Amino acid sequence: MVDPQRVLKNLDELRTLTGDANGAQRIAWSPTWLKARAWFEEKLEGLPVKHHHDAAGNHWVTLHGDSDKALVVGSHLDSVPNGGWLDGCLGVLAALEVLQHFAEKYEGHPPITIKLVDWADEEGARFGRSLLGSAAFAGHATIEADRKRTDRDGMTLEAALAACGVDIERVGDAASEQKNLAAYLELHIEQGPILEAQGKPLGVVQGTKGVERWAITFHGQEAHSGSTPMAVRRDALAAAAKLALEIRQIAMKHPQAVATMGSVKTFPGIVTAVVGRCEATLDMRDLDAAILASMLAEARAASERFAAEERCTVEWSKIWSIEPIPFDPKLVELCREAIVETTGTVELLPSGPLHDAAEVARAGIPTVMMFVQSLNGLSHNAAEDTRCDHLELAVRAFTSLADKTAAQIQH
The missing domain is CATH 3.40.630.10 (Zn peptidases)
Known part of the structure; x- marks a missing residue:
């Protein structure tokens, strides 16, 4: 019983x-x-x-x-x-x-x-x-x-x-x-x-759900936070921040999808310097492989766009994935x-x-x-x-x- x-x-x-x-x-x-x-x-x-x-x-x-x-x-x-x-x-x-x-x-x-x-x-x-x-x-x-x-x-x-x-x-x-x-x-x-x-x-x-997990690195230019005008900065964190907000919108287009930028590290990481390098992680999930692939492609395109806007470059490195x-x-x-x-x-x-x-x-x-x-x-x-x-x-x-x-x- x-x-x-x-x-x-x-x-x-x-x-x-x-x-x-x-x-x-x-x-x-x-x-x-x-x-x-x-x-x-x-x-x-x-x-x-x-x-x-x-x-x-x-x-x-x-x-x-x-x-x-x-x-x-x-x-x-x-x-x-x-x-x-x-x-x-x-x-x-x-x-x-x-x-x-x-x-x-x-x-x-x-x-x-x-x-x-x-x-x-x-x-x-x-x-x-x-x-x-x-x-x-x-x-x-x-x-x-x-x-x-x-x-x-x-x-x-x-x-x-x-x-x-x-x-x-x-x-x-x-x-x-x-x-x-x-x-x-x-x-x-x-x-x-x-x-x-x-x-x-x-x-x-x-x-x-399938998982796509990536490391994303934005490269800008370290500079003094007091003497560098806003208009000429190459702020890697600014580009990463834009992506962090954008991936929320990408995932919300799909009822079962989720996307998370769970880690952000800045270099040199001091209060008096514009961020020259920003390392972030991205985790995206969905039960539909096609939706997951489209989300990833959209996120990559967005990262290129935001990098250009901030006069930076971006590179992606795969951490792990499962279908x-x-x-x-x-x-x-x-x-x-x-x-x-x-x-x-x-x-x-x-x-x-x-x-x-x-x-x-x-x-x-x-x-x-x-x-x-x-x-x-x-x-x-x-x-x-x-x-x-x-x-x-x-x-x-x-x-x-x-x-x-x-x-x-x-x-």
């Missing part, structure tokens, strides 16, 4: 064990994260399951069934520093409830295999490499680019993994876990304001059915943040996510919250989705 209260109790336990007054502190590859994983292993006691860690540090729990075809449910236990009490861990603990549900329903031997996965380092909070474990699983390990990444204390990612028993040379071997996987389901808080604004407790995620990832239409429909049957209402929406589910879908495994409403749209801080009755609905609907998906796989 599904017990949402058990999930809430586990969430409270985990918050007490691995958080403080500032929020959750389960940063991947840290002692607190390892403590969380050890606590989770204790929760498996008494269940007819086997578990292991793959080459990338992902934790797999398997309830073997009559068929090797497997339904996978999961998310991640790691958090950002001073994070919320639900981000990631809700999905893992709801998946544990699903695992327990199948074990009880079929007396330990379901018709198909059920797997739970706790992905390693979804957040990338310490070394800047998000989705590390799920990317390795999907065949997208970037070992050479990752091995020398350092945290603020100078420790390399390679050394941090080694301290947790993970050999960075072998993380790509995690792709072997793809065998016999028929579907992947993930429950997550929305981390945004849409469901609350619509008055809907739960939503079906259509897919994750939009649509989720499986059949699973989207099953998710919609499960939510409607549970709550009577549903919202379909894309995910702006990236999730492990995107990497699983990129590997060709049918995937869908379910969102539960976030209060005030807040996440990645201690104020993150969701109504307890909505969490209970989410656990029930997610278990129903797992039942429906398992039946589809079986037949």
